[in-house]
Amino acid sequence: MEQAEIGLIGLGVMGSNLALNIAEKGNRIAVFNRSPEATRKFFAEAGDLQKNIIPCETLEEFVAAIRPPRPIIIMIKAGDPVDQQMELLKPYLADNDIMIDAGNANFRDTMRRFDNLKDSGLTFIGMGVSGGEEGARHGPSIMVGGTEDSWKRVEKVLTSISAKFHDEPCVAWLGENGAGHFVKTIHNGIEYADMQMIAEIYGILRDGLKLSAPEIGQVFGKWNEGRLNSYLIEISEKVLKANDPISGKPMVDVIVDQAGQKGTGKWSVIEAQNMGVAATAIEAAVAGRILSSQKAEREAAEKILGLPQTTAMPTTDGVSFLDDLENALLAAKVAAYAQGFAVMAAASREYNWNLPMPTIAKIWREGCIIRSQFLDEITSAFTKDPDVANLIVTPAFAKLVNDTDASLRRVVSTAIMSGLSVPALSSALSYFDAYRRGRGTANLIQAQRDFFGAHGFDRVDGVDKHHGPWGSGLADFA
Incomplete structure (x- = not known):
């Protein structure tokens, strides 16, 4: 029997779709x-694909069926189950065989597994796969971390199954050990922010402008024809226009x-703070999900505190306010992507990965959850200046931020005055305001730290004197 080019363990929804x-x-x-039984059922339902x-x-039978050096995709629940499956596999494997974790793994686990096999x-590959069930079946975005030799062994297969953007495959080798899973983690962090921002805009349209779900779906559908064109806006329109078959x-x-x-x-936030x-x-998006899970507490708090006294949302100038909402969402998305790419740049330096920023933007243009028209612009920006400190200071995005600034301010201030929670939108605005201000207010924080803890500070005039004249205040620390 002709041996297989690759193997796959785990025939759940994602594994089955990827195998097909x-x-x-x-x-x-x-x-x-x-x-x-799951294997037999999967094979029985594979139809014409059974031949492959x-x-x-x-x-033992599984490993023997794969051509050496054997690449084996493990598509099971992340964490300990992956370690257990690897231990079960090891006795049957030979030199240069490759175990590939394609789940949503913590990149630190990937680095540990890579080192343990040295x-x-x-060898080991940590492979981020984005696109959900549909992507796995018809073409995901794939982020690969491992040795270059192991990548070359699987490049042909992964290129064939990846999503394509204008015939360019949305798959790439991004670096050693945990690089692929780290990039997938940050992809998901950006996804969290994007979804939260869309939900906040939905809240303004629903609770502020009192639009129905289908009406909001129409708004999103219109936006999807413009610069906000993206998978998440597209599916938001579909979700909002769908009816419940039970209640109608x-x-x-x-x-x-x-x-x-x-x-x-959460991992994205932790690693950002670590670096x-x-x-x-x-x-803000992670905190938003945590607060959403505290529904009983929120309902109790509403009974005790009531809703805030608010000013009316704009109604007479609805069209221009809808334009503001569209521009505000675009501006906030820029902040989320800029922050995500800044985290990846810091990790690249920390772990000597040399992450290719233009390539990452390219492979996210199709197949993945955060795919959008916008990524073409990010690709272009990083291609022109791959080492830029922050996306928002590239010429194209600096202009976009300035063009949408007023809209974001109006939307955030209107939402706040209307008692509507917009943590991600307001965090984006605060981020822009803090990042673009050459002299902020941390000088006071440094003075306070020196007063109570003798932590010292630098002076704007460069004088070599690093403590203030606080007198007895320093004695409190001693």
């Missing part, structure tokens, strides 16, 4: 699931307002 994608693109694939699939019911003859109401109106999360947004990079839009 691999087979459909003409690659022979061996598949294994810890439940043989080798179903296996034991690990002297074993085996708009589907979104019968969904409980509690958002789940699996950890990648001293402000990622305030992502932080």
